[in-house]
Amino acid sequence: MKDEIYKALVEIVGEEFVSNRKEELYIYSRDSGLSDPSFPDFVVMPKTVEEVQKIVQLANREKIPLVPAGASLTLSGLTIPQRGGIVLDMRRMDRILELNRRGRYIVIEAGVTQGKLQSFLEENCPDLCHSLPEAPPSATVVGNLLIHGQGNLTQPYGFNSSMVTGLEVVLPTGQICRIGSCSLSPYWFSIEPLPYLAGLFLGWFGTTGIVTKLGLKLFPKKKLRDVELFVLEDPNLLVEAIYRITHTEMAEDVTTIAQPYPLMFRGTIMIGIYITGDTEEELEFKRKIIWESLGEIIKAKEGGFMALMPEMKKGLLEKPMSSLTRTADILKGGGFVYCGAIIPIEKFPDALRKLVEIAERNGITYAHSGRVIGRGHCMMFAFAFPFNRGDPESMKKAKKALHESYAATLEIGGVPWKPGAEEQKMILEKMDRGTVELIGKIKALLDPNGIMNPGNWEVRL
Numbered sequence: 001m002k003d004e005i006y007k008a009l010v011e012i013v014g015e016e017f018v019s020n021r022k023e024e025l026y027i028y029s030r031d032s033g034l035s036d037p038s039f040p041d042f043v044v045m046p047k048t049v050e051e052v053q054k055i056v057q058l059a060n061r062e063k064i065p066l067v068p069a070g071a072s073l074t075l076s077g078l079t080i081p082q083r084g085g086i087v088l089d090m091r092r093m094d095r096i097l098e099l100n101r102r103g104r105y106i107v108i109e110a111g112v113t114q115g116k117l118q119s120f121l122e123e124n125c126p127d128l129c130h131s132l133p134e135a136p137p138s139a140t141v142v143g144n145l146l147i148h149g150q151g152n153l154t155q156p157y158g159f160n161s162s163m164v165t166g167l168e169v170v171l172p173t174g175q176i177c178r179i180g181s182c183s184l185s186p187y188w189f190s191i192e193p194l195p196y197l198a199g200l201f202l203g204w205f206g207t208t209g210i211v212t213k214l215g216l217k218l219f220p221k222k223k224l225r226d227v228e229l230f231v232l233e234d235p236n237l238l239v240e241a242i243y244r245i246t247h248t249e250m251a252e253d254v255t256t257i258a259q260p261y262p263l264m265f266r267g268t269i270m271i272g273i274y275i276t277g278d279t280e281e282e283l284e285f286k287r288k289i290i291w292e293s294l295g296e297i298i299k300a301k302e303g304g305f306m307a308l309m310p311e312m313k314k315g316l317l318e319k320p321m322s323s324l325t326r327t328a329d330i331l332k333g334g335g336f337v338y339c340g341a342i343i344p345i346e347k348f349p350d351a352l353r354k355l356v357e358i359a360e361r362n363g364i365t366y367a368h369s370g371r372v373i374g375r376g377h378c379m380m381f382a383f384a385f386p387f388n389r390g391d392p393e394s395m396k397k398a399k400k401a402l403h404e405s406y407a408a409t410l411e412i413g414g415v416p417w418k419p420g421a422e423e424q425k426m427i428l429e430k431m432d433r434g435t436v437e438l439i440g441k442i443k444a445l446l447d448p449n450g451i452m453n454p455g456n457w458e459v460r461l
């Protein structure tokens with residue numbers, strides 16, 4: 001049977017783009033996080049939507065699990081084929097299809113990476129940009145949106161997934177459909193005002209369909225960008241400081257950092273405030289308004305701006321910020337996992353306390369980074385743990401700390417972001433029963449044979 005499936009896949013995409021070789025499947029059996037590996041039977045790299053459609057039809061007919069994958073960089077095992085089957089590597093579908101400059105949107109295929117889109121815009125349209133996450137440039141834009149990612153424009157505009165203007169999806173039964181204005185017009189400018197069908201695919205981890213094309217909002221890119229670091233010690237005061245900063249509506253991005261290494265950072269919390277402007281004057285104006293908003297805290301000597309050495313400033317202004325991975329690699333060995341908790345900002349002090357407790361209890365170190373979402377509507381709070389991949393004991397401790405962080409997130413009233421299969425179960429257990437049932441019904445309706453990324457968002461009706 002496996003030989004027949006292999007032959008059928010070769011017929012669809014050509015021999016060069018299918019593999020059942022152990023050494024190639026190995027790469028798709030794991031990610032850079034701490035999830036247990038599991039091998040697929042085949043990996044396929046389609047080039048066209050018609051090829052995707054034929055693969056989906058084959059998988060549906062033969063009831064073979066199908067796992068769509070971008071760069072597999074979530075760190076939570078979301079593309080590890082838990083029940084074998086076919087991994088659909090989307091990275092050959094990497095065309096940028098349309099740039100609508102006046103309408104500030106772009107239409108791309110599912111395999112376009114963050115790096116490719118970033119350099120395309122820099123070259124072809126330097127006055128526009130998209131919301132760029134700190135993920136490595138090889139991460140796909142679609143993979144990021146499908147997990148409700150966040151980037152440098154998330155503070156003013158919300159989750160990256162709210163920036164989608166259109167979708168083309170191959171449903172688990174093989175039907176192709178379009179979502180948004182592109183379903184009735186040649187223009188991919190908006191999901192609204194039609195029924196909000198994008199919600200059937202965003203946040204579902206590839207369990208409801210394969211996204212093949214996506215329309216994405218672009219935003220004005222100012223010529224100049226600068227960063228200020230506001231430092232304080234009291235986590236309660238951070239909540240107030242962020243309220244004041246976001247009230248000014250002057251920042252492009254607001255991030256948080258708290259970590260015990262390097263030692264100079266220990267005991268402090270830093271708020272990274274990014275400002276942009278087309279002129280030095282605009283930049284100065286925004287800087288002044290933000291400084292004034294924090295004036296009382298500075299006057300009370302409860303916080304202050306840190307003078308930034310040029311090297312440090314350069315690192316903070318890098319897009320994406322590679323220093324993030326360097327800091328995470330503090331134990332050497334290249335291991336780093338995090339539980340990204342989406343929490344109300346007022347819960348920052350509780351989350352930080354829990355993070356320190358979890359690290360101490362497990363005898364490991366931590367690194368927190370966070371990002372404000374919307375104008376302070378919530379934030380992503382990363383409970384991050386570096387580990388040494390060469391040391392199984394340190395991996396075990398990080399895994400336990402990670403699990404405890406998910407539990408802590410739920411305990412303080414937060415929602416874990418991009419949870420792995422085990423953590424999805426924790427979420428579903430706590431979730432309102434009616435909502436769980438609705439998730440189950442939607443999945444059963446769209447994917448009657450349960451072939452799509454099985455093991456994820458699994459509900460027994």
Ligand SMILES: Cc1cc2nc3c(=O)[nH]c(=O)nc-3n(C[C@H](O)[C@H](O)[C@H](O)COP(=O)(O)OP(=O)(O)OC[C@H]3O[C@@H](n4cnc5c(N)ncnc54)[C@H](O)[C@@H]3O)c2cc1C
Pocket residue numbers: 067068069070071072073074075078079090110132133134135136138139140141142143144145146147148149150151204205206207209210211212324325453
């Ligand atoms: C150092 C580092 C920093 C990071 N910083 C950030 C950050 O600042 N912000 C942020 O948001 N994330 C961050 N991440 C997390 C993650 O890497 C990114 O969100 C990344 O963009 C995910 O894209 P991907 O291509 O790796 O997705 P994948 O892991 O390949 O896929 C994600 C999910 O979507 C599904 N999927 C993928 N493609 C399709 C498709 N075409 N159709 C249907 N389903 C599909 C997969 O099955 C999976 O469930 C970071 C990760 C690292 C390692």
